[in-house]
Amino acid sequence: MKKLFPYVISVLLLIPVFSSCTKEEIDYEESMLIGKWMRPSPQNDETQTGFEYYRYDEGGTGVTWDTYDDVTEAEAQEFKWTLIKSDLTLTHKIETTDEYGVPKVYTIVELTTGMLTYKDDFGNTYSFSKVN
Numbered sequence: 001m002k003k004l005f006p007y008v009i010s011v012l013l014l015i016p017v018f019s020s021c022t023k024e025e026i027d028y029e030e031s032m033l034i035g036k037w038m039r040p041s042p043q044n045d046e047t048q049t050g051f052e053y054y055r056y057d058e059g060g061t062g063v064t065w066d067t068y069d070d071v072t073e074a075e076a077q078e079f080k081w082t083l084i085k086s087d088l089t090l091t092h093k094i095e096t097t098d099e100y101g102v103p104k105v106y107t108i109v110e111l112t113t114g115m116l117t118y119k120d121d122f123g124n125t126y127s128f129s130k131v132n
Helices: 005-018
Strands: 035-040 051-057 061-066 077-084 087-092 104-111 115-119 125-130
Antiparallel strands (some): 051 061, 061 077, 077 087, 087 104
């Protein structure tokens, strides 16, 4: 029995190595993201309100605008997007050039037919409602 004890302890110590503590990433469908999404503008104050819009188009392109700043959909800023599992990457077009800036990566927390919520690496959460 004394000779068996070290082997039992060794096996028990190896069990945590083979078990994973991370949650399995959800594989969201790109088709659920297609459409126009809105949320109250983060700049809202007592005197003026507005909404921030993101329109995700097929093919990984889209536009964004903020009605708080009197920007319409026709004047919207272009961006490219990719969705891999729950990682949503947005790369906005630089207004003064035809180049795209630094990609921003978000983690989708919820994506349904009417709700989109994602967070960044700094703990900020963004929630949108689908408008069409």
